[in-house]
Structures are given as C-alpha cells and as structure tokens.
Amino acid sequence: KEVKKEIRNKVDAKDVNVLLDTKADVDEVNRALVDLNGQLNLKASMMDITATLQEQALLNTTLVAELCLGRWIWKSLRTKQGGLVPWNLQTANSDPSNLVWERDRTHIVCATPGLYELSIGFFSRRRPLVKVLVNSEPVLTVNTPPQGVTHHAGGRVSQSGRYTNSSVTGLTHHDFLALPAKAKVSLLYEGDDD
Numbered sequence: 520k521e522v523k524k525e526i527r528n529k530v531d532a533k534d535v536n537v538l539l540d541t542k543a544d545v546d547e548v549n550r551a552l553v554d555l556n557g558q559l560n561l562k563a564s565m566m567d568i569t570a571t572l573q574e575q576a577l578l579n580t581t582l583v584a585e586l587c588l589g590r591w592i593w594k595s596l597r598t599k600q601g602g603l604v605p606w607n608l609q610t611a612n613s614d615p616s617n618l619v620w621e622r623d624r625t626h627i628v629c630a631t632p633g634l635y636e637l638s639i640g641f642f643s644r645r646r647p648l649v650k651v652l653v654n655s656e657p658v659l660t661v662n663t664p665p666q667g668v669t670h671h672a673g674g675r676v677s678q679s680g681r682y683t684n685s686s687v688t689g690l691t692h693h694d695f696l697a698l699p700a701k702a703k704v705s706l707l708y709e710g711d712d713d
Contacts (some may be wrong), residue, residue, distance in 0.1 A: 579691030589618035593628065593708075599625050604706040619685050626652075626703040635696050639706065647710025650689065661692040 543551075565570075591606040599605050603625035613616050619628035629635055639661070641647050651659040698704070 528641060553566040583614060587614045587617060589613070589620065589627065591620060595623075598708055602707045604708050604710055625661040626705040629698050629701065629704060630704045632698060632700040632702075635698050635704075636693070637696055637704075638691070638693045640689055641708065641710065643711035645711055647690055647694070647708055649709075650707040651694075651696070652703075652707060653696065653698060655705070657707070658696065659692075661690060 532543075588607070588611055589612040592606045592608040592610060594607040595605060605623045605625050606620060606627065607623055609620050609622075612620060617630045619630060637651065639649060639651070641649055646662065648660065648662040650657045651661070696704070
C-alpha cells in the first residue's frame with residue numbers, strides 16, 4: 520500500500536511532457552538575449568553620464584556668474600553720514616556669497632572681480648544728484664535725465680494705493696562698472712528726503 524501511494528505521488532510521463540513544452544527553447548533564449556543586448560546598447564554608459572554631469576556643472580557655474588542679480592531698496596529715505604544711502608531691504612540676491620549685503624549698511628560688497636551692470640533709480644519731487652562710489656572713491660555722477668526725455672516737476676500721483684503721494688518719474692541710470700575683488704559699491708544722494 521505504501522508503495523502504491525508513493526507511485527501515485529510521482530510525476531508521470533504526461534506531466535513531464537507538459538513541462539517540457541512550456542520551457543523556452545534555445546532560439547527563444549537567443550532572441551531574448553539579442554533584444555536585451557539591443558536595449559543595453561541604447562543606454563548611456565557611466566563614462567557618458569559622468570562626462571555629461573561634469574559639462575552641466577561647468578555650464579551651471581558659468582550661468583550663475585552671468586546671471587548674478589541683486590536688488591536692494593532704500594526704504595528709510597534717510598541718508599547716513601555724508602549723504603550715503605543705507606540699503607534697508609534686500610528684494611533679490613541670486614549669489615549672496617558674491618553680492619554681500621547687510622541691513623542698513625551703506626555699501627554692497629562685490630566679492631568677485633569683473634564687469635557688473637548697475638541700474639539705479641531715485642524718485643523725488645526735485646531732481647537729485649547721485650554719485651556712485653567704489654571703495655569710497657566717486658566713479659560716476661548722475662544728475663540729469665538722458666537727452667530727449669523731459670521729466671515734469673508735477674509728475675506725482677496722489678491716490679495710487681500702496682505708493683500714495685509718490686513720484687511717478689525719477690532719476691534713473693544704467694551703466695557698467697569694471698570692479699576689483701571685494702569692491703564696496705555705495706551711492707551718495709543729494710536731494711529731497713522723500
């Protein structure tokens with residue numbers, strides 16, 4: 520009886536044939552390997568990935584230097600010693616390690632030497648005089664609007680919401696400065712206190 524039971528539990532030839540029919544043959548395995556090899560050939564190698572990452576890092580470094588931007592506001596409208604403008608508020612700084620700002624200081628430090636773009640704007644009842652200083656030395660004086668532009672003295676808005684009773688036009692200037700390393704850029708203002 521034991522022997523009959525063990526024989527019934529054994530696999531018969533029919534079961535073996537079914538299993539053999541479902542297994543992959545040599546041609547199927549070869550086709551799968553060719554397909555897998557084709558997919559692997561489409562993938563980037565580690566050398567290619569590393570080289571691309573290095574190129575991207577270099578590009579990012581270059582773009583950061585080219586797109587460096589800082590914007591500061593003189594909110595207090597009160598000058599410090601000698602008419603120097605204190606920068607009370609920083610609204611943008613894409614590279615704080617290069618454009619070093621401290622609240623209420625009268626200068627911005629440009630750590631890296633190079634060509635910097637400068638845009639300034641002062642909005643007051645009367646035309647002010649503004650001097651740009653680099654390391655306490657005057658490098659630029661701005662006091663007249665560009666030729667062909669007339670600013671009218673009465674250009675004020677009495678109900679403008681947030682900027683109530685403010686000047687609509689002002690003295691603006693755009694220029695470039697070739698700065699040395701760790702240059703301290705300051706503005707000296709002579710004009711209305713509002």
